[in-house]
Every structure is written in structure tokens, then in C-alpha cells.
Amino acid sequence: MEGNNEAQLGRWVDGRLAVLRPAGDWQPDAVTGLARLRERSGGERTRGGSWTWAAAAATAVAFGLLAFPAPRAAAQRFCTACLMAAQNLAAGHTTGTVLKPAKERKPAPDFTLDDDSGRPIQLSGFKGKVVLLNFWATWCGGCKVEIPWLIEFQEQYGQRGFVVLGVSLDADGWKLVRPFISEKKINYRVMIGTDDIAARYGADQALPVSLLIDKSGRIAATHVGLPEKSAYRAEIEKLLGRKTRTAGAD
């Protein structure tokens, strides 16, 4: 008898709680969620505040040691190392960069595609420049998040030998992509990709896929999904070569 009452109670409550189920057609947007997660976790991870202070304190101690001749040489080396570390931290170079060492990089597969005005663009024609090759689509949430970054990078680093090339994988081609370019005010060159090219770059499995290609046409980094903006920036700057560093640092 008691068991029956409990079963009835259970059914009654379950019946009430059943109305809370989200509609079957609702699909949480994992791409945007992941973009948010990366933005938030990346921001916290690259926050180098405490390390910057530690490096500054260590530098101060080392400068103090300079007054004494014996440890002077060691202190000088220590100062230089600390200053470089602090510089890197301030520039956000702490994490997220995945540049391959120069000798491990492989050549980017070459291709030729037309841009929106019908002009052919050959990837190998950009040797001598740092290229960010971005595979994207108008329906891809992560791509929409990073497009403003790419616009910013093109504007900021364009004069220093940096080029963004967008390869759209929209099945409807220019009909969709051309208005999108105008709407987003995309300032870099965009092409419509083919399945073959997408497969050669691993962009047939996920989007966005971005590759950083060094000045000699070799793949220096591959990002599948949405990377941290600070990681992109650090990699671009490293590939372009910073004025304060010696040549060939990357």
C-alpha cells in the first residue's frame, strides 16, 4: 500500500518536472560556447601580473648585485634574462603559442583560387611574407568570432609583410560570401575553396582552421577551432620578427 503511494507520488512529481525539459529542437551552440570559454580562460591564463612583478623584483635584486665586482657578470646575465622574461610577459607571450621550430616546418601545399573580383591568387606567390591562411564559412560561429581579429591583424601588420588570406568553404559560393564580405567590411583577400584544398589542410574535418605560414612558405602553426587572440598575435609578431630581437629568432 505504502509502495503504491510512493509510486503515485513519484509519477505525480515526475509529471510536473517533465515540463522543464527544453524543446527537442533546441541545440545549445557549442561553437559559441567554446569561443567564450577560450576567451575567458585565455584571458586569465595570459594574465601575467604576478610573474611580471616577480621578474621586476628579481631584476631589482640583480641590479643591486652589480655594485659588487665578483658576481657582476652573473648578475648582468640574470638581469638580461629577467628583462626579456618581463618583456615577453607584458606582450602576452606566456602561453598559447604553438610555433614549430623552423627546421620542423613543412611546405604549405600550393593552390590557386580566384578572389571575389576574379583575380587568381596563388599561395606560393606570397613567399617573403607571413601568411595567415584562414579556412572559414559564413555559418561557422567560431569563424565569425575571429574575423574581426583577422581584419585588425591585416590592418595592423599589413605594412610589415603580413597577409591574411581567407578561404571560404560555403557551398553556395560567392552568392553568400560576397554580401558577407561587404557586411563585415573584410579588408583581406577571400577565395572560395574546394573540397580537395580543404582536405589537404585538414579543414574538411573542422572549422575554422587557420595556418600561419612563414616567409619561406612553410607551415609554422596550425590552429583548429578558435585560438586565443593573444596567441595569434604573439605568433604573427614572432614570425614577422620583432625589432628588438635578433634576426632568425623564430
Add this chain to the structure above:
Amino acid sequence: MNASSEAVAGVEAIGARFDLETVFRAQYDRIARIIARVVHDRARAEELAVEVFLKLWRDRKAQDGNTEGWLYRVAVHAGLDELRRQTRRARYERLLGLVRTVPTPEEIHAANEEHERVRRVLSVMARCQSELLLLRSHGLTYYEVAATLDLNPASVGTLLIRAQQAFRKEYIKRYGR
């Protein structure tokens, strides 16, 4: 290795680097849905789901143990906290006269909707009981509920019945049968 497989190798390297993202991809859908059961606003539910994964990212201990159970528990907490916040805000606004005192027909209709009633009841019940009901109604077994809420599996049945009784009592008190 040619350049194409190089790009694909990059995919694998990235995957290995982001453990959090692997967990996120596997669990985001379920976590967002658990929260959306409690929080009416789906966009807000998705925001809260991201917060849950950020908490996981910050909590080393949670990453080592029963991550899935931890995520469920924190998701239900997050949903109930939001629900209570909304209920509190609505009450204060009414008290302070910040909003209209006469509700619109749409508001009356929404308040009478069954899901709103259920949410209100859950928001005033003891938190542990609401959690238990939500996890169970989400399809978790007794054993999973026990692992998630750190309970003795043998006592889940009893606690669940008490929670159901409390729910029915509060519901009938407010809305009748």
C-alpha cells in the same frame, strides 16, 4: 609526412593540449540542457554553462576525480542560484514598486504556465532536495545521483521520496491540485 598530414597532425596536437576543451565538447550539450531546465532563458543557460566549465578549469581537484558528476552538481547549483536570484529580484522589484503593479495579460499567462509554477516551487525548496529532484528527472540513476551529490547510494531512495513529498506539499500549498 607531407604538408597535408602535417596540418592534420596539428589538429591532434591541439586536441591533446586542451583537455578542458575535450571535456567541454563531450559535456557542454548536457550541461547547458540541465541548466536550461531551471533557467527559462536559453541564452542565459548557455552563459552559465560556460561558467561551469570555467570553474572546472580553475579547480584542479575537480579535474582529477569524477569530473562528470562534478559538472552535473555545479550545473544544477548554477541553475538553482540563477532561479533564486530571479525570484528574489522579482520580489524586490514588486516591493519597491520599481515595476508596474498591474501585470499584463502575457505576464499572468506566463505565471500560470506549468513550468513557471514548477520553477517557483523548486526555487523555494531546500536546495539539496531541488538538486536531487532535478538530477533524477534528468535521467541519472540512483548510483549516479549518489556519486554526484556525494551521498550514500543506499539513502538516495529515502531522500528522493522526502524531496518528492516536499515538492508536492509546496506545489499544492501554492497552486492546489
